[in-house]
Amino acid sequence: MDFALSWEQTQLKEAAAGFLAALPSARDLLEGRGTLEDPAVWKRVAEEQGWPAILVPEEAGGFGFGQVELSVVFEEFGRTLTSCPLLGTAFATALLLECGDAQAQERWLGAIAAGEPAAVVWSGISAEEGPFGWTLEGQGVAVDGGMASLLVIVAPQGVFVLPADLADRTRVPHLDPTRPSVGVSVSAVPAERLTVDGLERARMRCESLLASEAVGAAEATLQLAVDYSRVRTQFGKPIGSFQAIQHICADMLLAVESARSAAWYAACAIDAGADDAREAARTAKAMACDALFHCAGQSIQVHGGIGFTWEHDCHLYFKRARSVMDLLGHPREHRAAVAQTLLGDA
Amino acid sequence: MNLSFSAEDEAFRQEVRAWLDEHMVGDFARIRGRGGLGDMDAFVDERIAWERELAGGGWTCLGWPTEYGGRGASLFEEVIFYEEYARAGAPGRVGHVGEHLLGPTVIAHGSDAQKARFLPGIVAGTDLWCQGYSEPNAGSDLANLSTRAELRDGRWHLTGQKVWTSLAEQAQWCFALCKTDPTAAKKHHGITCLLVPMDQPGVSIVPIKQITGSSEFAEVFFEDAVTDKDNVVGPIHGGWRVAMGTLAVERGASTLGQQLAFVGEFDRIVAAAKETGAASNPLIRDRIADLHMRLKVMRLNAMRTLSAHAADRELSREASIVKLYWSVWHRDLGELAMDVLGESSAICDPRYEELHRLFLWTRSDTIYAGTNQIQRNLIAQRALGMPR
Ligand SMILES: Cc1cc2nc3c(=O)[nH]c(=O)nc-3n(C[C@H](O)[C@H](O)[C@H](O)COP(=O)(O)OP(=O)(O)OC[C@H]3O[C@@H](n4cnc5c(N)ncnc54)[C@H](O)[C@@H]3O)c2cc1C
Numbered sequence: 001m002d003f004a005l006s007w008e009q010t011q012l013k014e015a016a017a018g019f020l021a022a023l024p025s026a027r028d029l030l031e032g033r034g035t036l037e038d039p040a041v042w043k044r045v046a047e048e049q050g051w052p053a054i055l056v057p058e059e060a061g062g063f064g065f066g067q068v069e070l071s072v073v074f075e076e077f078g079r080t081l082t083s084c085p086l087l088g089t090a091f092a093t094a095l096l097l098e099c100g101d102a103q104a105q106e107r108w109l110g111a112i113a114a115g116e117p118a119a120v121v122w123s124g125i126s127a128e129e130g131p132f133g134w135t136l137e138g139q140g141v142a143v144d145g146g147m148a149s150l151l152v153i154v155a156p157q158g159v160f161v162l163p164a165d166l167a168d169r170t171r172v173p174h175l176d177p178t179r180p181s182v183g184v185s186v187s188a189v190p191a192e193r194l195t196v197d198g199l200e201r202a203r204m205r206c207e208s209l210l211a212s213e214a215v216g217a218a219e220a221t222l223q224l225a226v227d228y229s230r231v232r233t234q235f236g237k238p239i240g241s242f243q244a245i246q247h248i249c250a251d252m253l254l255a256v257e258s259a260r261s262a263a264w265y266a267a268c269a270i271d272a273g274a275d276d277a278r279e280a281a282r283t284a285k286a287m288a289c290d291a292l293f294h295c296a297g298q299s300i301q302v303h304g305g306i307g308f309t310w311e312h313d314c315h316l317y318f319k320r321a322r323s324v325m326d327l328l329g330h331p332r333e334h335r336a337a338v339a340q341t342l343l344g345d346a
Numbered sequence: 347m348n349l350s351f352s353a354e355d356e357a358f359r360q361e362v363r364a365w366l367d368e369h370m371v372g373d374f375a376r377i378r379g380r381g382g383l384g385d386m387d388a389f390v391d392e393r394i395a396w397e398r399e400l401a402g403g404g405w406t407c408l409g410w411p412t413e414y415g416g417r418g419a420s421l422f423e424e425v426i427f428y429e430e431y432a433r434a435g436a437p438g439r440v441g442h443v444g445e446h447l448l449g450p451t452v453i454a455h456g457s458d459a460q461k462a463r464f465l466p467g468i469v470a471g472t473d474l475w476c477q478g479y480s481e482p483n484a485g486s487d488l489a490n491l492s493t494r495a496e497l498r499d500g501r502w503h504l505t506g507q508k509v510w511t512s513l514a515e516q517a518q519w520c521f522a523l524c525k526t527d528p529t530a531a532k533k534h535h536g537i538t539c540l541l542v543p544m545d546q547p548g549v550s551i552v553p554i555k556q557i558t559g560s561s562e563f564a565e566v567f568f569e570d571a572v573t574d575k576d577n578v579v580g581p582i583h584g585g586w587r588v589a590m591g592t593l594a595v596e597r598g599a600s601t602l603g604q605q606l607a608f609v610g611e612f613d614r615i616v617a618a619a620k621e622t623g624a625a626s627n628p629l630i631r632d633r634i635a636d637l638h639m640r641l642k643v644m645r646l647n648a649m650r651t652l653s654a655h656a657a658d659r660e661l662s663r664e665a666s667i668v669k670l671y672w673s674v675w676h677r678d679l680g681e682l683a684m685d686v687l688g689e690s691s692a693i694c695d696p697r698y699e700e701l702h703r704l705f706l707w708t709r710s711d712t713i714y715a716g717t718n719q720i721q722r723n724l725i726a727q728r729a730l731g732m733p734r
Contacts, residue, residue, distance in 0.1 A: 001350065001351050001649065002347065002653050003349055003650045004650065005347065009347070226730050230732070237733075240732040240733045241732070241734060246723060246727070246730075247719070249730055249732060250721075250729075253730060254667055254670055254671060257647065258647060261647045262639075262643050262646065265349070265646050267347075268348075268349060279642075335631075335632050335636055335639070338639065342638060345626075
């Protein structure tokens with residue numbers, strides 16, 4: 001029993017934190033200091049750090065590490081609200097890993113490991129099989145997909161891959177400005193169909209990553225609140241000495257730590273191929289999104305008026321919190337699915 | 347990261363399980379699942395016999411060092427024992443206060459003579475203890491206590507009142523915090539921890555009927571009660587530090603393994619929801635799933651705490667987080683217990699008696715061993731370092 005980060009995982013966490021701290025912050029980017037989607041930064045992420053290759057099997061040119069390692073990196077990305085487009089790329093990686101055969105993995109995951117950014121459209125597009133193969137039709141949104149050169153499309157007929165320049169792409173404004181998203185539109189566009197039935201496993205990987213990302217973001221909101229409560233004085237005292245503020249922060253800590261336990265376990269269960277991995281990923285996604293929403297809202301409250309301003313980072317976390325909630329299933333939907341396994345149709 | 351117990355630990359688990367299977371028979375099988383929180387005054391004689399049965403197998407005081415009659419079990423083994431104990435539905439422990447609160451306090455602060463005198467009876471399951479801390483004017487603000495103790499003619503003489511004393515009627519001994527120096531400049535300075543025999547004319551016990559209708563705690567009146575001069579744990583006037591040590595234990599290790607007992611209660615409520623048809627209500631389904639998820643995470647939190655502190659056994663920082671988490675979870679479960687019963691929930695149906703009990707009892711979980719407000723104060727000030 002050792003439910004803690006290993007030495008290597010701790011190193012990875014620290015490397016990620018150090019790397020991200022040296023980049024322009026989310027605020028810098030939004031204020032035009034640097035760009036949210038910077039190919040030079042992505043190149044460093046891919047080449048110096050190798051994070052896109054974490055899940056890619058060695059045969060396909062990656063490291064063949066586990067979900068736990070990628071989750072560790074995601075927690076740090078969440079803390080700084082960086083997307084960059086590791087989220088989109090990791091989603092695509094999960095689908096290719098779970099739904100692609102050896103050949104597809106070698107080709108597409110090999111490209112990702114070599115530094116191609118990718119993204120996923122989860123809904124809105126359908127596929128049709130014709131005499132010359134599969135074609136796609138429809139439109140959807142690729143979150144964190146502005147830089148993607150590869151697209152993975154989840155359609156009712158299966159999971160498809162195509163080079164992104166075959167699709168029409170337009171910016172879609174997003175509640176969360178740190179998450180550059182694009183609308184993807186295809187009409188009679190050819191695509192390759194992945195042949196392995198692994199969609200649920202891929203979803204569970206993606207849910208687990210979103211959970212870890214949310215844990216990092218939630219912890220950042222707690223840190224902001226606690227730090228501010230030490231320096232802001234009212235009634236001649238730091239506001240952090242008021243019990244009402246202390247209790248808000250204590251509850252935030254409880255939410256963050258519990259969500260972290262859930263997120264770590266989901267990643268472990270996925271790596272171990274455990275029977276309860278499906279449920280563990282749902283639990284992590286639901287609890288971490290609820291924790292982040294709770295913490296991001298409370299952090300605004302602890303900050304008072306300044307927390308409501310455009311200048312302060314609070315709103316960025318709050319917007320992230322709400323937008324991530326609906327991505328890959330609202331907590332309520334995950335609970336409904338878990339209830340179904342516990343209770344049947346009743 | 348690795349969530350499996352070692353092969354040695356698993357072997358230990360099998361040993362515990364086999365012993366419980368073999369011994370939870372006859373009279374003991376009849377009291378399966380009884381005597382837990384909210385039910386502590388049930389089957390007391392049988393449960394006292396069960397203490398001795400446990401002691402016979404060497405299953406009391408596992409975590410104590412072997413020199414004091416314990417097993418020197420690791421924190422992992424202790425947690426495994428509690429898990430298996432809950433899984434087997436073994437009855438609520440009457441020896442809990444001695445084993446988990448007084449014993450460790452004597453081991454940490456007591457003299458050799460006290461260790462020799464008091465520990466064996468706890469290990470053997472023959473001496474039962476109660477904790478005399480709270481008073482009418484000293485609850486969360488424990489240092490405000492006013493029970494007086496004076497040393498006269500080679501004995502301590504106690505006068506005052508304790509309240510909410512669990513198991514006072516069953517216990518032979520009480521460890522009581524008393525004011526010994528009323529002139530001390532700070533109120534937590536003049537406090538002493540005394541070991542007091544309960545069976546004497548100066549001690550009277552008035553059971554308090556509680557929300558559940560049963561009486562697990564009592565008022566204890568000391569009217570010139572006496573105890574030997576030597577029955578002081580830690581320094582005279584230095585009982586506050588002793589008391590704080592006990593509270594850390596109270597909020598610590600023994601709760602890490604209780605998750606499996608909660609699994610049993612949760613399953614019971616799921617079964618009731620199916621019986622009553624509540625399981626088809628989407629709002630109930632949402633809450634069942636939510637509690638299920640939080641219950642899983644309760645164990646994960648415990649495993650993280652264990653992994654981090656197996657070696658140093660230093661649980662005080664996490665203890666408040668653990669207590670806050672499980673008490674709120676349990677209270678929510680208690681509320682769900684009523685809601686799955688539907689519109690006839692208020693009718694006292696013998697089939698669902700334990701659900702009523704759960705609903706009512708769980709109101710105490712957020713109060714005893716430090717209220718949730720006190721836990722939040724501790725988390726904010728100790729774990730988050732917020733200003734006082
Ligand atoms: C079932 C049960 C068994 C018990 N068994 C024992 C036992 O065996 N031995 C023993 O000694 N005691 C026992 N207790 C007593 C228990 O420890 C006290 O009830 C508890 O410490 C709270 O004290 P109080 O009841 O005086 O409430 P109070 O301290 O008066 O609290 C009342 C309210 O005020 C709040 N409050 C108080 N101080 C603060 C603060 N600083 N900040 C914010 N809020 C505050 C509390 O959170 C609570 O909501 C038991 C209690 C129960 C319910």
